[in-house]
Amino acid sequence: MANEEDSIPPMQFYGPTDKFGFGQLSEIWRTRELLYSFFLRDLLIRYRQVVVGILWVLLQPLMGMLIFMGLFFVLGTNAGSSTVAFAPIILTGMLCWQLVASSFRDATGSLVNYRHVVTKIYFPRMLLPLASLMCAVFDFAIGSLLLLPVCMLTGTGLVWSTAWLAIPIAMWLILFCAGCIAWLSALNAHYRDVGYALPFVLQLGMFVSPVVYDVERLRSLLTDRWVWLYEANPIATCIGLLRWSLLGTQLPSVLGMATAAGITVLVCFSGLAWFQHADQQLADRI
C-alpha cells in the first residue's frame, strides 16, 4: 500500500478559494473536456431535425443584412459611410450583433434550462453559459466567411495590412460577452425577470450600437462628448474597430476605445466575482 499512499490526492475543501473568483478560471481549465462536451451538445441539438442544417449559420447574418439593406433602399436613405459599400458595413455589424445577441440569449437561459442537472450533480456552473458563448463564437467564425464573397460582389477591397487585427478585436468582443453572460446567467437563475427584460434590452442595444449604420454618419450628428459616451459601449467600439481593420473606415476615438476597454475589464472581473457569489446559492435558488 506504500506506493499507493504516495499518490493520495490532497483533501480539498469546498468553497471559494478567493474573493474575486479567479479560482473559477483554473477550475474551468481543469474541466475543459466537459466544456467541450457541453459545446458539442448545444451545437448538435441546435441543428437536429433541421433540413438545411448548418446552412442556417450563413443564412442568418445574410438575411439580416438583406432586410436592412432593403429597408434603407425603400426609405431612400444611406446609413453607410461615403467611402465603403454599404453591404460589407452592415454585414460586419450583423455578424457582431448576432454574436452578442445569441450568446446573451442562450447563456442567460443556460443555467435555468439545465436546472435538473445543476441540482443533481456538481461541475463548474460557468461551463454552461460558456458553452452557449462558444456556440455563438462558432456561428460568428463561420459567418465571417461571408465577408469575402460580399466584398467581392460589391467591389470592396479588404484592407489586408490591418485585417489580422480583426482577430484580437473579435477576441475583445468575445471577452466582453463572457463578462456580460457571467452576470446575466447567474442573475437569471436568481431572478427570472432578467430573462423577460433581455429581449427589450437587446432590441435597444441593436440601435445604440452601429449595427445597421456606420459610426461616421453618427459623428456628423453628435458633439464630441456624445460620441465619447457612444463609444464607451464596447460593442460599438468593437464593431467600429472591426470595420476599420477590415474595410478601412474611420478609427474610433482613442478616448472612446480606452473607456470601452476599461468597461470590458470591469465587466469581466465583476462578472467573475458575482458569478462565484451567486454560485454559492445556485442549487437552492434556481
Added chain:
Amino acid sequence: MSIESIQLDKVSKRFRLGATNEYGRLTEAIATGVKNLFRKSPEAAAIRVPDSFADRIEAGWFWALRDIELSIQSGEIVGIVGRNGAGKSTLLKILARIVTPTQGRVGVRGRVGSLLEVGTGFHPELTGRENVFLNGAILGMPRAEIRKRFDEIVAFAEIESFLETPVKRYSSGMAVRLAFAVAAHLEPDVLIIDEVLSVGDQAFQRKCLGKASQLGAQGRTVLVVSHNLAAVANLCQRAVLIRDGRLVADDVPERIIDQYLGEMRAGDGQRVWEDDESAPSSREIRLRSVSVTGNGSDAPASEVDIDQEIGIVVEYKVLVADTPCCVQIQVKDETGAYVFWSANAPSMNLEPDPWFAKPHPTGTYRSECRIPANFLNDTRYFVSVLVGPEVGIVSVRHDSALSFVVHDTGAMRQEYTGSWLGPVIRPRLNWRTKKQ
C-alpha cells in the same frame, strides 16, 4: 491504511421558507438591499449564530442540517439512515458539492462521483453514442476513458443496434439501462448514491448496491442513503442516523437500525399529540391521535397477529364549523415501497361512511379503517395520515405517524416453512383447481 477521505466540520445548512425560495424577484432583492443599507440588519447577525435550536424553523429559515461532524476513512461504506425530511438528501447534496453549506466546511479527497439520479443530463435529441459521451463527461469521466470503455458500456446496456438513434425514441427501459451502464463504469474515489431516487426499479437498485460494494472492496469510499434497511445492514460497515437535521448516532449498522426502528415505533401502537402546538394542524383540522388495533381487541398494539383484523384509528378535531373532512391513510413497508392508500370515500369503502366529505360541526371525530386479516405480510409497516376536504386533497398530514409489525402466527404457513421475506403483502386468496 486509514486515510481520511471525507471530513465535515460543523456543517449546517438552512433554506429560505416560502415563495422566495422558489422564484426570487429582482425588485424584492433591491428593496431588501436598500432597507439593509439604512438599518444595521440585526436578523443577519442572529442567523449567523443560531442559539435556539429548539425548533428547526426560525425567522423564515429552515435548518435542514445542523452542526454535522463526520469523518469517513477511505474504503468505508457508510449508510445514512433517517426518516423522510431528516436531512439525508441535503447531506448528500452537500457532499456532492451541489449545495453549499451555510456554515462549516466540507473536505473530500479525490474525485467525487454522485449518483443522485440516473441519466443526469441525458438529452432526448442526442443519439445513444452522443449521450454516453455527454453523460460520462458530466459524471466526471475524462473523454479518453469514455472512449476506452465505450464498447464495454454499450455491451453492458445491450443497446448496440440503437447507438445512432436519438434517445427520445428509446423505450424507458433502454434509456435507464444506458444511463446505468455509464454510471457503472464510473470509478470515483468517493461515490455518493441516493437510492431513494431509484425506487421503482428493483433490478436497478440491486445493481446499484452491487456496484457500491464492489467499489468498497476496491478501497473506495461509498456513501449510501437508503430506505432499505436490510441493504444498509448487508452493505455497510458503518451507519449514521440523522434526526431533525442532526447527526444523532454513528455506529455499526445493526445498532443504528435498531435505534432508528425504535424511534419509528413511536409508542405502543399509538401516537397521541398531547399539546395543540405540536399536533399537525391546519386552520380547520387538528390531528389528535393515530393508533393501530389488532389481536381481536380494541387496545392499541404495535405488534399484531397476521390472522386478525387490523384497525387503524385516526382521531381528529374539527376547529371550524362546516369543514368537510376526508380521512386518508398511506401504508408503506420498511423499504419505502408503497403498499396501499385508502380513504373513507364511498368508492374505497365496503359500506359508505356517512361523514365522508360532509360538513363537520366542530368537535372530535374518530375514523377507523379495518384492514382484513391475512392480508399483510409479516413485516413492519408505516402509516401516514392525511386529512383534507376531499379525496386527494390534503390540509393536514403526518408522514410515518406510527409503525406496526405484523406477526406470523403460523396460521398461514402450515405447509410452507421457508421465508416469506420479499412480498409486500401476503393475502389469503381463493384457489380452486379442476380437472379438465
